[in-house]
Amino acid sequence: MTQDAPRRPGRRQAMALGAGLLTAGALPARAIPAADVQPPRYALERGARLRVLRPAKFIDPDEAIFNENTKRFTDRTGIEVRVDYVNWPDMPVQVAVAYNTGQGADVVIGFGADPHLYADKVADMTDLAEYLGAKYGGWFDLAQVYGKKFRTNQWLGLPMGGTTSPVVYRRSWVKEAGFDRIPNDLGQFLELCRGLKRIGRPCGFALSHAPGDAPAYANWLLWSHGASLTDEEGKVTLDTPQTARALDYARAMQETMVAGTMSWNGASNNRAFVAGEIGLTQNGVSIYYSAKTSSDPAQNAVAADTEHAEMPYGAATKAPETALTLNAMVPRYTRVPNAAKEYLRFMMEAEQYDRWLTGCLGYWSQPLKSYAESAVWSSDPKLAVYKDAMDTPFYEGYRGPISAAAGAVLENWVVVDMFARVATGQQRPADSMREAQRAAQRWYRG
Known part of the structure; x- marks a missing residue:
């Protein structure tokens, strides 16, 4: 389930990617987000630039569409963004170095329990998580387990999707x-x-x-x-x-x-x-x-x-089964926390998110319930088993609290x-x- 060496999209893959982009964003009427939910207003830092760290692709559209959506953010805000893709086995070390040295990426997209390993070193994500949940039908159980500090309503991370293993x-x-x-x-x-x-x-x-x-x-x-x-x-x-x-x-x-x-x-x-x-x-x-x-x-x-x-x-x-979950964090050391949160908000909005979800054939299944109505899930019956990847009671560290200990046992x-x-x-x-x-x-x- 981890990634092969990077490779360029072939002709058939490029065609499939294009088809995904054509259908992306076409959520059915019952999944239209609530219009009266207002996003947090982040005062973007003057001259902000962002560096994003995340796991490398396993299928080509993951990276291609993520980069396209990132460019859309730059075009919209003028904020330059560099995305660094890291091989999956190297991610724990890269994340640890960033938090333990207090320098590195402004947005760190790690795996499931990572925000809980560095709970005292990540920015509070509650305002952004509550906005997205209110707008897009609420969060699936696994997203809440990995996103929230145990037995609280404080969000440490922002789950972006999970890949399950049937x-x-x-x-x-x-x-x-x-x-x-x-x-x-x-x-x-x-x-x-x-x-x-x-x-x-x-x-x-x-x-x-x-x-x-x-x-x-x-x-x-x-x-x-x-x-x-x-x-x-x-x-x-x-x-x-x-x-x-x-x-x-x-x-x-x-x-x-x-x-x-x-x-x-x-x-x-x-x-x-x-x-x-x-x-x-x-x-x-x-x-x-x-x-x-x-x-x-x-x-x-x-x-x-x-x-x-x-x-x-x-x-x-x-x-x-659980889902290997991408979990986004904003480190407290960043000098541009507002730009970092605005970037994550932008990437999770329907216009961007459904392009990514659909182009990847649901590889990173949605953490927000409204996206379960995406056209991708009716495009091929063989994908159906992946639809509810994050609607599960199982997680790393089950049945106890998500904590640094749970993450350490996994690692x-x-x-x-x-x-x-x-x-x-x-x-x-x-x-x-x-x-x-x-x-x-x-x-x-x-």
Whole structure:
């Protein structure tokens, strides 16, 4: 789910991007924003210039349309903006350097829990978040979890979108393995994966240090078995019978997979899927997008045979998936906080936002409810599973508070490594579980 090396749009991709821009902004009447909601009035600093730091693209329109919208802001305000795109694995370091040195970008667009890691170093975003929520139908649950300081109405960050990780699979191969659809039962899902391996079309899930992909799979294993990192008060709860069952299941799943998943990076499952090396994985819309817009007829055939489905629920009552969320912050060190907030307001308004959402085929699904009515979600039925990416109770650090500890556990791969040790036979479930419990407790006690 993380990004490949940058590449220029091909002819088919450029055509798809153009089509997206033609339909963008065409929200249906019931999604027209409230006209009587007035935006915050920011006194723009004289001579302001902005530098924006954000994760690099994974699909071409993400960056192309983001840059076009940024230019529209410059044309409208006269404020020059430089956007620096950073590889996903390098983002935590870049964000930490900016906040710990007190200098750097004026707008930092990090991931989910980042504002909570630097809560005392970010500007208050409440006025802007409340305006956007009032105008665009309110914020989805995940946006509120990541945006607000725990158990308050103070906004530390401004979530801009999230990419979720449902099942991505080859319809014909799943049928050959004996299933007409993706089963919602964990036992049946395991049997499906065994069947795919039997016909030479194995599944593939990352338990490496692949940003996005590996935490998505590890969290699904945890949540689908009724386990969680913490309880509601933030007490670490990894050492439980539910986690033990999840670890046993992970070991069984690993036996069904293609070789090499323990060394995968964020692009590996994309490449393996489009190359026909695997028949099922967990990913954002990028696999389908790249195959659908490719100039290679063989890739178009892959897209035609590709389907998406929710990951099996197991013990959960809703799909046990979260969304890797872009979360914008304005650092307190910036000398141009008003210009920075005005830039974010502009980028989140319908005229700009729907162009970006639609051009990316919903890769960064909307945090604001009105944008769920965007034309992109009716443009292709295969995208439907991504529509409600941020309408979920699950998040990094579930079920406890979003805090610096939750972010640190994620960045230090505590949960991923717990599963990887068992899946590779390095440790028994009980030992790996206790090691992860101790590691997580160090952060939550710190």
